[in-house]
């Protein structure tokens with residue numbers, strides 16, 4: 231079979247991409263189609279924007295596509311070291327096998343009460359905030375809540391310094407990692423400071439358990455109980471544990487927090503959707519604490535959250551390097567090519583989504599329907615490197631949505647849309663200040 235040719239844009243100035251990565255992705259894919267190549271940052275790049283191409287790279291021929299030598303790895307490794315997110319090959323496989331049991335659905339469901347308790351603390355705080363003269367930065371609030379849930383469930387502890395500026399450190403990392411410039415001394419300093427703060431938190435979390443590693447049956451117990459590599463020193467083993475703690479500290483809260491932030495933003499813009507969500511919550515949930523089963527039954531909440539992640543996928547782009555020559559649908563992919571799959575562009579593909587830029591939660595049908603069109607919707611990626619925390623995130627977001635929407639109405643102080651900013655995750659430019667008011671219930675059950 232003859233190989234097919236696809237659009238080649240020649241050399242693209244790095245600034246053309248970095249000044250507006252999302253605009254670049256949308257305009258290139260909408261103008262040039264599902265596969266397009268260009269040169270940038272001295273690399274030959276192929277952007278793939280068809281569900282079956284994404285599936286090829288992430289699942290069917292995933293063995294030919296590695297994270298090695300990708301901008302994602304370059305950006306994340308200095309922060310995350312050799313944890314699950316940034317490892318490849320045998321090392322990745324061993325880690326995934328070791329940690330997978332912690333993220334099985336039934337295991338995750340055992341954390342539902344902790345999730346509910348911590349969400350209640352946020353509800354209490356917001357109640358006190360109601361009626362105050364300034365809006366609340368919901369993005370910041372979600373960062374704090376999701377990191378606390380993560381620390382309690384996986385590490386059996388609270389953040390070492392609750393009053394510390396954890397969300398500031400995360401925001402600084404997001405900025406400096408996304409706009410990485412080795413020649414900008416100030417940016418380097420900010421990155422190093424934020425990195426040091428997070429490593430210190432990891433050290434404190436791990437340090438608390440050194441004397442009693444198996445005091446709880448959680449991720450730390452699993453990490454301390456892991457096998458040492460041949461000839462590995464105690465110090466190197468300890469560093470690996472800390473790398474994993476930092477990895478989960480970051481990967482396990484930041485994405486979830488952003489998905490909730492965008493959901494609350496959309497609910498503030500679409501009061502009728504917020505109302506329908508609230509009606510479902512009032513109708514489906516009893517007066518007691520929501521169980522995992524009840525939360526699982528919140529179908530409209532699921533659609534709202536999925537639609538928010540379609541429009542604003544927290545992980546907006548994924549990159550891989552091709553190990554050897556490959557063909558995708560007859561198109562040649564040379565060895566060493568940088569391959570980009572963007573959930574952001576794919577989720578707004580005009581051939582696969584009707585009115586792709588509009589917020590329409592009901593476009594998502596029954597959950598099994600998504601299986602008919604796999605890889606059209608990939609907020610958690612797919613294939614063997616699919617997000618390990620997806621059940622965790624689903625339960626957690628459902629719990630937080632239920633508690634917040636049941637109790638509050640949210641509205642925006644300013645008019646006009648909030649711009650997404652493509653940092654490590656997809657962040658709202660300027661945060662997400664929202665007014666908090668008590669919710670009105672039209673259909674109260676009790």
Ligand code: HEM
Nearest residue numbers: 315481482485486489545548609610611615617618619623
């Ligand atoms: C809405 C929330 C979340 C979203 C949208 C999300 C999205 C993703 C995506 C797209 C990937 C694949 C990245 C790539 O291959 O380049 C990923 C991987 C990962 N996620 Fe999530 N994630 C979420 C929540 C979580 C949670 C709650 C945890 C942990 C508690 C977590 C831990 C991880 C880890 C460790 C990986 C790397 C897995 C591997 O490479 O084997 N994520 N996530």
